[in-house]
Amino acid sequence: MAGRIEDYALIGDGRTAALVGRDGSIDWLCMPRFDASALFAGLLGTDEHGFWKLAPAAAGAQHSWRYRSGSLVLETTHKTHEGEVRVTDFMPVGDGSHVIRLVEGVRGRMAMRMELAVRFDYGSAVPWVSRSELGDLRAISGPHKVVLRTNAPMRGSARQTTISEFTVYKGDAVRFVLSYGASHEDDPAPIEPRRYLADTNRFWRDWSSRCTLETPWDDILRRSLLTLKALIYEPTGGIVAAPTTSLPEDLGGVRNWDYRFCWLRDSTFTLLALMDSGYIDEARAWRDWLTRAVAGNPEQAHILYGIAGERLLPEIELDWLPGYENSRPVRVGNA
Numbered sequence: 001m002a003g004r005i006e007d008y009a010l011i012g013d014g015r016t017a018a019l020v021g022r023d024g025s026i027d028w029l030c031m032p033r034f035d036a037s038a039l040f041a042g043l044l045g046t047d048e049h050g051f052w053k054l055a056p057a058a059a060g061a062q063h064s065w066r067y068r069s070g071s072l073v074l075e076t077t078h079k080t081h082e083g084e085v086r087v088t089d090f091m092p093v094g095d096g097s098h099v100i101r102l103v104e105g106v107r108g109r110m111a112m113r114m115e116l117a118v119r120f121d122y123g124s125a126v127p128w129v130s131r132s133e134l135g136d137l138r139a140i141s142g143p144h145k146v147v148l149r150t151n152a153p154m155r156g157s158a159r160q161t162t163i164s165e166f167t168v169y170k171g172d173a174v175r176f177v178l179s180y181g182a183s184h185e186d187d188p189a190p191i192e193p194r195r196y197l198a199d200t201n202r203f204w205r206d207w208s209s210r211c212t213l214e215t216p217w218d219d220i221l222r223r224s225l226l227t228l229k230a231l232i233y234e235p236t237g238g239i240v241a242a243p244t245t246s247l248p249e250d251l252g253g254v255r256n257w258d259y260r261f262c263w264l265r266d267s268t269f270t271l272l273a274l275m276d277s278g279y280i281d282e283a284r285a286w287r288d289w290l291t292r293a294v295a296g297n298p299e300q301a302h303i304l305y306g307i308a309g310e311r312l313l314p315e316i317e318l319d320w321l322p323g324y325e326n327s328r329p330v331r332v333g334n335a
Contacts, residue, residue: 032097043324064079
């Protein structure tokens with residue numbers, strides 16, 4: 001089962017975002033955009049609806065996590081009396097197509113376990129899984145495809161998941177790269193995780209260092225600004241209210257809306273925070289998005305739009321998902 005929402009950290013790339021739990025499980029991810037259908041929807045259901053867990057194989061390890069300073073690169077440390085490993089999770093800034101997870105041995109040794117359950121279309125579609133000529137794992141369903149590349153062994157399981165079990169010693173490095181693409185196209189090209197890690201960390205640090213405010217709470221302020229930046233859809237400048245859908249206003253209630261859209265009022269508050277901190281480029285990009293979104297008859301203006309300025313946002317209910325802490329209905333779209 002998914003954890004509590006307060007036990008998740010956000011990673012993103014300016015196109016979409018993932019939620020990573022303290023237990024090492026990614027339980028929410030839409031690709032290649034915030035408003036695309038989820039391939040991990042365990043947050044709103046169970047493991048049957050998609051997840052990607054990477055954690056120590058045995059129970060009892062001590063866990064701690066942190067973001068790298070000024071960055072959206074997340075580091076989780078697992079410790080036992082036998083060893084210590086660090087897991088680094090991030091999404092390369094650019095195209096909404098990759099999630100990278102790096103496991104590094106810090107001390108001694110530790111047995112690790114990875115389990116991947118891709119479930120496209122919000123947990124409703126079990127994909128066809130195969131191996132490429134190079135041994136990469138390929139999962140396809142309808143228009144969607146993801147490819148998992150790793151230097152660790154993989155095998156299938158009776159749960160229709162992919163499992164990797166391996167031991168990490170001090171100095172070892174194990175990589176997992178999940179890449180999204182269209183099912184009718186060639187597999188996404190391989191990428192070099194270390195180079196993308198350096199580029200991604202540099203991007204976020206350079207951006208957060210431009211904050212012009214000087215307060216006793218600078219670290220907290222910059223962390224909040226990084227979260228707001230991660231909610232901006234970079235190609236258009238649109239700002240989503242949240243990267244998720246159907247997290248309830250009241251547990252067990254029915255006020256469960258899809259927030260992966262752009263409310264004019266909410267975006268205004270976000271822009272005030274960014275401009276007060278010296279981030280004018282984001283304000284200009286949003287102004288341009290707004291001009292395009294509301295173009296035409298003023299009487300037809302909406303209170304919310306899609307991330308590219310879409311006006312028609314049909315709303316449906318996903319009856320196969322039990323909802324966050326059994327809060328139904330689960331909705332996608334916003335009417």
